[in-house]
Amino acid sequence: MVRRGILTVCLSLAAWLGLGAAVPKADGAQVAGPVNGGGHRFLKVVGTEIREASGTGKTVVWRGTNLGGWLLQEAWMTPMMSGQELPQADEWHLRALLAERFGEATRDRLVSAFQDTWIQEADLDAIQALGLNLVRVPFLYMDLLAEDGSLKAGGTRRLDWIIEACGRRGLYVLLDLHGAPGCQNRWDNSGRINADPQLWKAPRFQDMTVKLWTALAKRYKGNPTVAGYDLLNEPDKAEGADEAAFAAQLNAFYDRLYRAIRAEDPDHILVMEAFPGWQRLGDPAAFHWTNVVYQFHSYAMQAKVGGVDVSQVWTVQRDMVERLLADAQAHRTKFQVPIFVGEFCVFGFEDLWARALAGLNRLGISWAPWTWKVAFGDPERGDAAGFWGLMCHDTGSWPRLTQDDAATLEARWRSHDTATHFSPNPAWTALIQRYASGATDLPPRPEAVRLQVRGRFVGANPLAVPFAPFGTQRDLVPLLVDRDHAADGPADWTAFTLRELGDGTLALQARLNARYLRANLEVAGRLTASSTQVGPPERFRRVDLGDGTFALQTLANGKYVGPDAQGALAAESPVPIPFTLHPLHP
Structure with a gap:
């Protein structure tokens, strides 16, 4: 909301x-x-x-x-090119290529x-x-x-x-x-x-x-x-x-x-x-x-x-x-x-x-x-x-520097206002x-929670690499059910923010890296704290089980979230798996 x-x-x-x-x-x-x-x-x-x-x-x-990026383009932040069309992606080579093709x-x-x-x-x-x-x-x-x-x-x-x-x-x-x-x-x-x-x-x-x-x-x-x-x-x-x-x-x-x-x-x-x-x-x-x-x-x-x-x-x-x-x-x-x-x-x-x-x-x-x-x-x-x-x-x-004529390049660059x-x-x-305005106060931090399943807490740990390629890539942080106590490891590794999406689904954002939990259906539905945007693999239904617990059902495949045999959190269960939620006060 x-x-x-x-x-x-x-x-x-x-x-x-x-x-x-x-x-x-x-x-x-x-x-x-x-x-x-x-x-x-x-x-x-x-x-x-x-x-x-x-x-x-x-x-x-x-x-x-x-x-x-205005009076000096940097390729990572500006529409300098489409594809790898420069020997070096910088303004000097950009201008050199334009001069070679069209004149100064x-x-x-x-x-x-x-x-x-x-x-x-x-x-x-x-x-x-x-x-x-x-x-x-x-x-x-x-x-x-x-x-x-x-x-x-x-x-x-x-x-x-x-x-x-x-x-x-x-x-x-x-x-x-x-x-x-x-x-x-x-x-x-x-x-x-x-x-x-x-x-x-x-x-x-x-x-x-x-x-x-x-x-x-x-x-x-x-x-x-x-x-x-x-x-x-x-x-x-x-x-x-x-x-x-x-x-x-x-x-x-x-x-x-x-x-x-x-x-x-x-x-x-x-x-x-x-x-x-x-x-x-x-x-x-x-x-x-x-x-x-x-x-x-x-x-x-x-x-x-x-x-x-x-x-x-x-x-x-x-x-x-x-x-x-x-x-x-x-x-x-x-x-x-x-x-x-x-x-x-x-x-x-x-x-x-x-x-x-x-x-x-x-x-x-x-x-x-x-x-x-x-x-x-x-x-x-x-x-x-x-x-x-x-x-x-x-x-x-985006311009195609080696393919577009001058008029097309100009039109493309004029489309970035x-x-x-x-x-x-x-x-x-x-x-x-x-x-x-000069304010010095801090707004309240978004309320976070910890998740417990089968007696253990869920953690997002970028240093845990039990299965490639998750732990070797910055944005593919594995979700592991591996902590006996919520305080095990740095506090923010076990903290998640619930984002209600307004359509009966929610997303979970890891405080560790501000990434959304994503169910990777190509790898047994395993969850990683990896997404910067919310689509079906990042959406979950919260199913109330009536005893103070709830289950998370993955929108992308209809399966329920829980620990797999290796202790990784995965969306692969055909039956609900009970979670308990523990508020984390800043």
């Missing part, structure tokens, strides 16, 4: 997204100087706080989102068609309506600089547009160089997948990066909508490079960028990123840096125990949230600068999202989860993967709206 608050948010977002969709103007008009009523909104760092009115006004905590002018037109569509004014209306005050704008150097290092005419067109459009809505913009010349890290989020990022080896790429930031600083000097300049996203060394030497090089390059920008723009906040941890980032006092914010990102995406990926386990993500909060507080104290958690994700664990956002608000730490929209995830079917994007479930048409082809994730948007 959908809660009224979530439904209201969902309906409201649908209304906001129907307001219209103006696209960026192509005139490249200058955007500089005060907008939105004057300079009272201009931000400056004072101690460990960010304040309005150039540091003399009220404290501002950034609470925002990332416009990921048509390539630019096609890229522009995507960018016209992915983020529009309606997106900004929805972000504003959620109560957020910041958008972090990841961008790729290729739209602004030619490969010879020269500035492209009109290259700032989209940055100009987003700054102007956000200014009209009272939103701040953090400009984030996500993909630097030569690449600052090894991954697709730098624009090109590589094992040897050349920014750190080629002086010409460093010079290009300095030139780019100098030009942007000159252009946006004095603009109060611009919250600051995020100098390099997730800078990382080449594989095998010396850690200490890289840390020294990184801080020296940050210092060079700092001084080049300050020569043109002495007033805007500069943001330096600690990545992958804090060991590389120097003390700002040692470099005489002022008006700076330190940023870090927090993910637990490849946590392995005994060779098994357990990243989508509640306890793993809980530990990450606790580290996030502790890191933010400790390093604000250590460096005496404001801290910004510029990217993070805790998958489908609504209670952990609440814990993270409430905790950051309580500490006065700025935040922006990754990200505004992703192509996958269907919230209407309970897809926890949708927690990567506040907007998700893209129903647009948010208003028409995306759905809001109601649970996540409700949480973001709640904590965008």
Whole structure:
């Protein structure tokens, strides 16, 4: 049953997204100087706080989102391609293929068609309506600089547009160089997948990066909508490079960028990123840096125990949230600068999202989860993967890069606007709206239960691998009737949430990984905590047996659930098997 608050948010977002969709103007008009009523909104760092009115006004905590995938596509989250059509699934190879097939002018037109569509004014209306005050704008150097290092005419067109459009809505913009010349890290989020990022080896790429930031600083000097300049996203060394030497090089390059920008723009906040941890980032006092914010990102995406990926386990993500909060507080104290958690994700664990956002608000730490929209995830079917994007479930048409002609590619890329082809994730948007206001309270955690059958408790254990392939795959966690006491093992391994589906059936969601229990009819009906959506294999009828017990009948095959000969939970019994239910109080 959908809660009224979530439904209201969902309906409201649908209304906001129907307001219209103006696209960026192509005139490249200058955007500089005060907008939105004057300079009272201009931000400056004072101690460990960010304040309005150039540091003399009220404290501002950034609470925002990332416009990921817009000015730098990442194949996992955007409609970059259909099938494996690129040697490397990144924007550099995408543009190279388009130029080879159609020429540079048509390539630019096609890229522009995507960018016209992915983020529009309606997106900004929805972000504003959620109560957020910041958008972090990841961008790729290729739209602004030619490969010879020269500035492209009109290259700032989209940055100009987003700054102007956000200014009209009272939103701040953090400009984030996500993909630097030569690449600052090894991954697709730098624009090109590589094992040897050349920014750190080629002086010409460093010079290009300095030139780019100098030009942007000159252009946006004095603009109060611009919250600051995020100098390099997730800078990382080449594989095998010396850690200490890289840390020294990184801080020296940050210092060079700092001084080049300050020569043109002495007033805007500069943001330096600690990545992958804090060991590389120097003390700002040692470099005489002022008006700076330190940023870090927090993910637990490849946590392995005994060779098994357990990243989508509640306890793993809980530990990450606790580290996030502790890191933010400790390093604000250590460096005496404001801290910004510029990217993070805790998958489908609504209670952990609440814990993270409430905790950051309580500490006065700025935040922006990754990200505004992703192509996958269907919230209407309970897809926890949708927690990567506040907007998700893209129903647009995917391009076929090696087959479609230019007109077809353009039409396909223009079919991915948010208003028409995306759905809001109601649970996540409700949480973001709640904590965008600065709330610090925690909503009640969904009531959970434990299940007992034949004197033993059911557990979802990602480390138990008595039968392949369940235990070797992250999303195929086996359900075992193997605990004499409910407290055996981590508490959340034996906790399940009952989701009444409104048609006389229910689904069981494992608190362990927020996945639904699924009866695999191809493997003797064995149940796994594996589904992100609810269909017949995830639906059960609760049959009251009249003595305080009940049976679970699987909708997919009509069989009853119970332990099989190996102690696994399976939907294979022709007769009811009694379960007892034990409420679990948070």
